[in-house]
Amino acid sequence: MSNHPDFMVYTEALEKVYQLGDEKIEVLKNVSLSIPKAKFIALTGASGSGKTTLLNIIGGIDRPSSGKIFVADQDLTSQNEDALSDFRCNNMGFVFQSYNLVSTLTVAENIAFPMEWTRKPFEEIGKRVDELLETLGLQHRANHFASQLSGGEQQRVAFARALANDPQLILADEPTGNLDAKNGNKIIQVLQLLKNQGKTVIVSTHDEQIKALADQVLMLEDGKLASENE
Amino acid sequence: MSNFPTNDLLRRKLQTSLTIATLTLSVSSTLFLLLFSSRLGINTTSTAVTLTMGITGALSTFTFFVGVLVFAVGAVLSSFIAFLMMAQRTRDFGLINAAGCPNSLVAGYFITELLAVTLTGCGLGVAFGFLTDFGVSNWVFSAYKLPNLWFGPGVFVTFFVFSLVFGLWPMIKASKMTPAKALSPTEYNGLTIGSKLRPMSRWGLTWQIASRSMYRRQKASIRLVILLSTVFVLLTVSVAGGIIARDTTTSWVQNTVDPKTIVIATNSMGNQYEQLLSKFSGGSANSDFNYSDPNLAIPQSVITQLSMLPLVSLIDSRLVLNEHVSEIDNFTVDPNNHSTSGTSSVGGHRQGDSIVIGVNVDKLDGTWSVAGHFLTVNGSLDAVVGDSIAQSMYAPDESLNINQSNPLVQGIAFENNTFNIVGVCVDPLNNGLVTYVSIDTLMNVTGISSPNLLLVQLKDASSTTIAQIKTTVQSIEPNLNVFSLDKTLQKDTNFLSSTWQTIMLLPIFTLASAAFCLVGYMMLTVDEQHQEYAILRAVGAKPRFVVVSLAIQSLILLLSSFGIGILFGTIITVLILMQQPIITGFTMFQITLWLASALSAIFILSLYPAYRLAKTAVLKIMT
Numbered sequence: 001m002s003n004h005p006d007f008m009v010y011t012e013a014l015e016k017v018y019q020l021g022d023e024k025i026e027v028l029k030n031v032s033l034s035i036p037k038a039k040f041i042a043l044t045g046a047s048g049s050g051k052t053t054l055l056n057i058i059g060g061i062d063r064p065s066s067g068k069i070f071v072a073d074q075d076l077t078s079q080n081e082d083a084l085s086d087f088r089c090n091n092m093g094f095v096f097q098s099y100n101l102v103s104t105l106t107v108a109e110n111i112a113f114p115m116e117w118t119r120k121p122f123e124e125i126g127k128r129v130d131e132l133l134e135t136l137g138l139q140h141r142a143n144h145f146a147s148q149l150s151g152g153e154q155q156r157v158a159f160a161r162a163l164a165n166d167p168q169l170i171l172a173d174e175p176t177g178n179l180d181a182k183n184g185n186k187i188i189q190v191l192q193l194l195k196n197q198g199k200t201v202i203v204s205t206h207d208e209q210i211k212a213l214a215d216q217v218l219m220l221e222d223g224k225l226a227s228e229n230e
Numbered sequence: 231m232s233n234f235p236t237n238d239l240l241r242r243k244l245q246t247s248l249t250i251a252t253l254t255l256s257v258s259s260t261l262f263l264l265l266f267s268s269r270l271g272i273n274t275t276s277t278a279v280t281l282t283m284g285i286t287g288a289l290s291t292f293t294f295f296v297g298v299l300v301f302a303v304g305a306v307l308s309s310f311i312a313f314l315m316m317a318q319r320t321r322d323f324g325l326i327n328a329a330g331c332p333n334s335l336v337a338g339y340f341i342t343e344l345l346a347v348t349l350t351g352c353g354l355g356v357a358f359g360f361l362t363d364f365g366v367s368n369w370v371f372s373a374y375k376l377p378n379l380w381f382g383p384g385v386f387v388t389f390f391v392f393s394l395v396f397g398l399w400p401m402i403k404a405s406k407m408t409p410a411k412a413l414s415p416t417e418y419n420g421l422t423i424g425s426k427l428r429p430m431s432r433w434g435l436t437w438q439i440a441s442r443s444m445y446r447r448q449k450a451s452i453r454l455v456i457l458l459s460t461v462f463v464l465l466t467v468s469v470a471g472g473i474i475a476r477d478t479t480t481s482w483v484q485n486t487v488d489p490k491t492i493v494i495a496t497n498s499m500g501n502q503y504e505q506l507l508s509k510f511s512g513g514s515a516n517s518d519f520n521y522s523d524p525n526l527a528i529p530q531s532v533i534t535q536l537s538m539l540p541l542v543s544l545i546d547s548r549l550v551l552n553e554h555v556s557e558i559d560n561f562t563v564d565p566n567n568h569s570t571s572g573t574s575s576v577g578g579h580r581q582g583d584s585i586v587i588g589v590n591v592d593k594l595d596g597t598w599s600v601a602g603h604f605l606t607v608n609g610s611l612d613a614v615v616g617d618s619i620a621q622s623m624y625a626p627d628e629s630l631n632i633n634q635s636n637p638l639v640q641g642i643a644f645e646n647n648t649f650n651i652v653g654v655c656v657d658p659l660n661n662g663l664v665t666y667v668s669i670d671t672l673m674n675v676t677g678i679s680s681p682n683l684l685l686v687q688l689k690d691a692s693s694t695t696i697a698q699i700k701t702t703v704q705s706i707e708p709n710l711n712v713f714s715l716d717k718t719l720q721k722d723t724n725f726l727s728s729t730w731q732t733i734m735l736l737p738i739f740t741l742a743s744a745a746f747c748l749v750g751y752m753m754l755t756v757d758e759q760h761q762e763y764a765i766l767r768a769v770g771a772k773p774r775f776v777v778v779s780l781a782i783q784s785l786i787l788l789l790s791s792f793g794i795g796i797l798f799g800t801i802i803t804v805l806i807l808m809q810q811p812i813i814t815g816f817t818m819f820q821i822t823l824w825l826a827s828a829l830s831a832i833f834i835l836s837l838y839p840a841y842r843l844a845k846t847a848v849l850k851i852m853t
Contacts, residue, residue: 061848082772089770100765
């Protein structure tokens with residue numbers, strides 16, 4: 001257990017180094033931050049500044065090279081793969097820039113499967129899928145494959161999947177990056193909804209509208225936390 | 231862009247090397263198994279001077295069928311690998327096409343890649359095939375003889391053409407698609423079925439993901455089932471066919487003499503009979519032996535005395551002679567044309583030497599595997615010939631203008647008498663160059679009035695009983711001796727078993743090569759699905775889920791293919807390879823054990839790619 005119960009995310013001197021042949025690439029350098037619960041955080045910075053890597057480490061799909069990370073009161077640094085899987089399933093929802101929907105599953109199935117892992121009752125899963133489809137305006141797409149949807153629709157399905165287990169923390173990696181203004185606005189509405197629901201949301205973005213929505217904007221520059229604006 | 235094919239292949243190191251490795255394995259294992267089968271065939275033919283022709287025929291049929299199936303498995307596997315490799319490129323085809331590259335140029339790039347991969351795979355496969363043959367032949371046959379080199383180019387050309395044709399198929403399909411369609415995952419992931427079903431069921435999630443993945447990739451799943459079914463047909467034929475054929479042929483040899491039987495004859499006759507029996511396993515008999523020597527005769531008093539002993543259950547009196555025999559031809563009538571022109575001749579006038587054995591039909595020690603039937607009490611002029619007589623003197627022979635020949639409608643003549651052939655039997659005695667007739671008839675036509683050999687079946691074949699029999703016999707006729715056939719028969723069956731054991735290396739090698747090829751194939755299919763599993767892992771699936779889900783897919787595919795393979799394999803085995811098979815409970819146990827082990831081994835090996843995927847970090851798989 002961590003000693004940081006007030007924070008949803010707490011990091012200490014986080015470093016991430018990739019080895020490419022003989023070359024060492026330092027993606028994150030000494031990143032220490034604390035994100036309180038129920039806050040909307042916008043993570044900004046130029047391409048290659050380490051935003052996605054930081055989100056991946058917070059989301060437990062990557063590990064830091066050194067430093068400490070606590071998320072939702074759990075020390076992710078020392079967790080094994082099974083524990084990290086449980087953490088991802090129960091505590092957070094991840095929205096990828098490239099949607100990452102499972103192509104062999106329908107929209108409804110894509111939303112349902114994270115709930116199936118938590119062994120929720122059949123009826124409850126069905127009800128929750130219907131609820132999320134309605135909230136995100138996807139009822140008519142329930143039985144379509146991901147490839148039959150537009151980019152905006154795929155991103156909304158990705159949000160629905162991230163919300164399936166009603167996690168405390170939502171991570172979104174440039175969710176509007178691949179979308180036009182109209183579809184981008186729909187996603188911003190979803191983010192607004194999450195903010196209103198009191199979720200902790202961390203969004204990596206260049207979008208000014210999302211930044212405007214944020215309680216705090218964190219800026220990464222060359223792998224370092226450059227500034228924190230309330 | 232002109233270096234696109236080379237650069238593309240080099241950048242996709244894992245896929246390229248996997249495809250080449252699987253193709254290499256497929257070609258090399260097929261070539262090796264063909265070379266090995268042909269070596270076994272040559273070995274079998276060379277043992278034909280010892281084994282009877284019927285048994286040699288069974289061995290040859292078996293190796294021929296296994297050879298054909300090995301070739302079929304290899305061809306199906308290599309064509310599927312090429313298909314899989316190119317089907318995975320449909321998206322890239324669309325992508326390059328969408329970027330403005332003309333269809334013909336994109337097709338050219340991918341055909342060049344296909345050519346490079348299949349040429350390398352097939353070339354390496356031929357090289358490794360010959361190398362493996364060199365190593366294994368030195369180990370098994372202890373001396374290396376140059377194989378039939380034509381197998382190399384034969385396998386290379388066939389597999390190369392198969393791979394090319396099947397590899398081109400998805401490319402031709404992709405070239406006819408709009409780039410948008412080619413880019414759609416419904417095409418490159420092979421999704422064929424939509425779903426109107428609600429996502430949840432009361433079954434386990436892992437099962438659902440596995441079954442949905444297979445169901446929606448119907449084309450890929452069917453391809454894999456076809457491949458695996460062919461592998462299991464081959465395995466069933468090799469394993470079940472091999473074991474049944476081994477047991478059946480062994481029983482053919484064993485049953486010709488009852489296990490509790492001793493031979494009573496003079497020393498020279500007894501030794502000669504043993505030698506005749508051991509010719510099957512390489513022994514030689516005295517060709518100048520005078521079987522009609524009056525000194526070999528067994529007095530009736532010996533038979534009478536023996537028949538009174540309670541230890542004796544049967545006395546099979548035999549008159550064994552060496553005769554010059556002639557084929558008697560016949561004719562058949564065309565059922566639609568009863569005039570003289572509607573008949574055709576069967577057989578000719580070939581001649582040869584045979585051991586002719588006169589037997590007492592109602593007191594026979596031993597049973598024979600017979601086509602037709604054995605001698606009956608009423609058929610005094612009937613004969614049953616050994617399989618080697620049938621195949622050497624009663625087979626169609628174009629050089630002698632004998633187009634039709636069938637011993638069962640023909641006759642055999644010796645001592646100026648003609649006998650109707652009513653059966654063809656498998657007999658290890660004199661390597662199947664034997665003819666059985668009624669002992670009374672044989673005595674009549676030769677003028678010899680006494681048998682020269684007794685097969686005595688005992689109730690208890692202990693050494694005490696045999697010693698007691700010997701004392702009784704020698705008290706009447708001191709020239710007679712008692713011989714046990716156990717050792718000779720054991721030598722014959724051991725020889726047959728060792729021949730089969732060498733042949734049974736085929737299923738072992740087949741299983742090993744099929745398993746390795748399947749792992750390669752599974753790695754390619756896992757590679758095709760890795761992105762999906764990465765996403766599932768990223769949103770909470772445990773590594774175990776990946777293994778279990780892929781294991782379920784593998785198990786379903788393996789079990790369905792196993793069922794199909796066993797069904798067709800059994801049909802081929804029982805109806806074609808070995809008609810009148812002898813199947814005991816132990817035979818079934820051995821076959822079940824073999825096939826269950828094969829299934830388990832292939833299943834466990836097929837999990838390796840899944841295990842490897844589960845062990846890889848999520849982010850690494852995703853990127």
